Amino acid sequence: MYKYTGEKGILVAIDCIIFGFDGSDLKLLLVQRGIEPEIHKWSLMGGFLKHNESPDDAANRILEQRTGLNNVYMDQFQVFGKPDRDPVERVLSIAYFALIDIHKYEKQISDEYHAEWFPLDEMPSLIFDHSEMVKLAKRQLRYKAALHPILFQLLPEKFTIPQLQALYEGVYQTTFDDRNFSRKLLSTGLLVKQAEKDKQSSKKGAFYYKLDQSHYLENFESFLNLVPNPDKFF
Amino acid sequence: MYKYTGEKGILVAIDCIIFGFDGSDLKLLLVQRGIEPEIHKWSLMGGFLKHNESPDDAANRILEQRTGLNNVYMDQFQVFGKPDRDPVERVLSIAYFALIDIHKYEKQISDEYHAEWFPLDEMPSLIFDHSEMVKLAKRQLRYKAALHPILFQLLPEKFTIPQLQALYEGVYQTTFDDRNFSRKLLSTGLLVKQAEKDKQSSKKGAFYYKLDQSHYLENFESFLNLVPNPDKFF
DNA sequence: ACAAAAGTGTTGTTTTTACACCCATGC
DNA sequence: GCATGGGTGTAAAAACAACACTTTTGT
Structure with missing residues (x-):
């Protein structure tokens, strides 16, 4: 050879x-x-x-x-x-x-x-x-x-929207408007609301969500506009 | 050592x-x-x-x-x-x-x-x-x-909007609305209109454009929405 | 004068942003 | 009962998509 x-x-x-x-x-x-x-x-x-x-x-x-x-x-x-x-x-x-x-x-x-x-x-x-x-x-x-919705990989299986937001804010070192953030994430259809709440971080408690796995895999490659004005971070 | x-x-x-x-x-x-x-x-x-x-x-x-x-x-x-x-x-x-x-x-x-x-x-x-x-x-x-505006690299220094559109259509194997396409590209501020026209491909002739080099380099990393509904191509 | 491609304008829809209030609970 | 964070609604602005007509000029 x-x-x-x-x-x-x-x-x-x-x-x-x-x-x-x-x-x-x-x-x-x-x-x-x-x-x-x-x-x-x-x-x-x-x-x-x-x-x-x-x-x-x-x-x-x-x-x-x-x-x-x-x-x-x-x-x-x-x-x-x-x-x-x-x-x-x-x-x-x-x-x-x-x-x-x-x-x-x-x-x-x-x-x-x-x-x-x-x-x-x-x-x-x-x-x-x-x-x-x-x-x-x-x-x-x-x-x-x-x-792309990769940051979910950094969270436990069950997570709350405020946790997710804190994560995005950590990654981009900025703050996002909470109303707009949750609307945007929920509108992806990737999140499935759970019955329980996380009572750790507040008296009221925040609902847990899980990823919709099949939806997640199917839409992984889609372009999602998860971060407002991403330009400024580069 | x-x-x-x-x-x-x-x-x-x-x-x-x-x-x-x-x-x-x-x-x-x-x-x-x-x-x-x-x-x-x-x-x-x-x-x-x-x-x-x-x-x-x-x-x-x-x-x-x-x-x-x-x-x-x-x-x-x-x-x-x-x-x-x-x-x-x-x-x-x-x-x-x-x-x-x-x-x-x-x-x-x-x-x-x-x-x-x-x-x-x-x-x-x-x-x-x-x-x-x-x-x-x-x-x-x-x-x-x-x-990102990388496709300009495939064109000569001077090019027309219809050429640019043909290129994008070739890359994505589809057609784009010409009015929206030219508006979108012109709105990037990357193009500088030249005095001459290309008379090869039509009787009327199409104006040549060049890249604004400094603008191009500065904005290269920005997210531009150059292709409508990019999702469908992946 | 007509064919062929270039160029431009408008409108309705959707998306995005900005902003303010009520809710539930543990203390 | 009040402080704390969670959750929701709305209106204005911007971006986008859809669409139709006029312009130029070589033949």
Whole structure:
């Protein structure tokens, strides 16, 4: 058989920018790097692509190995490939952003791995070009979330409209008019009202909603105008 | 110094999906593959990523080597990485789509290289997973063009509104109301009317427009609603 | 004078925004 | 009974879609 002789391979890594939302702040999950150089410095969760797996498989494997999570929403968003981005040797990185429900996994993550959630405005400095990756992932998250209903992935199965609004406000670092916000979200037809209320955050209590899964999957690619004047965020 | 011992590199290729517009059809530039296996079969324009260049640099180099074009609009849009996508050995491909003015370079390309423009609905079968790449590139083009003024890259410096409309209609395979179309495009403030007319396509002649370059660059990231009901195209 | 494409204007509908009040409950 | 957040309604403005006629000029 043929070979592409004369060509030498390049190391390929996967790095995951993992977003979580604790009810008021958008956070990022960082780990302390376990190998030299820069061992013990904060870094994105990453790993090398193996020879028998696709990048998507690798991203899922890495996330599962390090956090125990699977079936997590992930989007491949950019290859970072400056020749000198890793001082050790050339490594290409395929970056993914992931959205997880922070509450479901919070303890599990902190206990079993050297991982920690950081609010976006209190991030430590990161190795290599990881800060650049985070910057672009935030941008990509805002971009995609303005058009598609991805932020639900950051909430528990049952959530209230005020929670949802707090999430959108966290992502865009602004405030939205509550009447218009709830009308807009309800008009998507994606939400199914539940009988119970969440009484945590107010005396009156706010009704829980769930996602209408089939509606969600069908309409996922539609352009929704979920954020007023999205222009100003870019 | 450190090394990531135990890790073996992977070949990384760049493949370019190159779109052109001839005034009525959207076309794709394909080349006859010059190496085994599948030599002489139609393929996307591609090449291996070299050890001292970034993927973006490589994409530009490959396009320039093979077509003589530089300063071409390109967007990195997806990594294709199934382990068996190339039967020879494992090759990861970073796919770019490129938009070029077909007229400016038409002769140059056909003469100097084994390259040829194919209308999208008359494409030959392609090697490996290149047909899949094309499919996703078309989708990505439609997606991005609905929101951002990228299609101008397919036209000459001076163009008329009817030409622009034909282009949009070609990309979305539909027709748009001409009154609404021109109003919408003119309202972006991106177009600068020229004194001359194009008399090729009608007796009356249509005024030429140019892009307002500074306005174009400033507003590039804005969300523009350039295509009515974009939902239906996805 | 007529055919062919360019260009322009209006109206009704829908969407979006801005804004103010009542409701339910725990204390 | 009152403070707190949750929920709903309405009206003005803007954006959009649908639609029809006039203009130019080469033949």
